Amino acid sequence: MTNDDSKNSFSPGLCFYWCEWKPGEEHCWYWGQLCGSMHRLAFISQEFAAIKRIRDTDLALQRLVYHMENYLIRVYELRERTVNLFAIFAGYKGKIHLLKRKRTRQKAVRKLTAVDQSISDTYIEILSIIDDDINLRNQNTHDTFISLGLATEDNIYDPHDALLDVQHQHPKMYDDYRKRIREEIGKTVQRYNQKIARINRLTMKALDQMDFTNRGEFKRVTVQFS
Secondary structure (H helix, E strand, O other): OOOOHHHOOOOOOOOOOOOOOOOOOHHHHHHHHHHHHHHHHHHHHHHHHHHOOOOOHHHHHHHHHHHHHHHHHHHHHHHHHHHHHHHHHHOOOOOOHHHHOOOOHHHHHHOOOOOOHHHHHHHHHHHHHOHHHHHHHHHOOOOOOOOOOEEOOOOEEOHHHHHHHHHHHOHHHHHHHHHHHHHHHHHHHHHHHHHHHHHHHHHHHHHHHOOOHHHOOOOOOOOOOO
């Protein structure tokens, strides 16, 4: 796609697209984008819950790894959109990274005296509870690949490889080890879904606090989280 409409051409079918806003429309676009991020996290929560219904333990592990990595991508996206919405709402003109970083955001937010304290508190809380997720996501680079492991008291193992080893070398222990893996999958799913629910409740609160929909530009959305 180009900026010149006369040169645009489309092949029939599903495809990605993007929209460019006009000056003055940033608030509504950032608000809508943050809504989208919240919905994506809610979808991941549903996918996590579905993992527990997968009977094949190896397949359940594969789905778990996939959605844990997907969660990191989506929570990073939510962080970026939260920062953009807060910055445009507060009329922030400084360097955007000062609002993001753990070491600088408290000071940067305190300078925004025109912003209600409750809004600033919600913003800080959202970013604070995902700091560890952002740091982990930033470790997953082309040089450093993160992997899911099963930690014991003295080591960490690839659960998929360990499951195969036990199945072939210690078949009598296989059922007990598989049960252990299923229990850990359930705990992990519960932990992630509880965190997603907390993030989305705070995000909904932030959307309400930085809302502009009473001007009629967008209809209010209603979302339910488990």
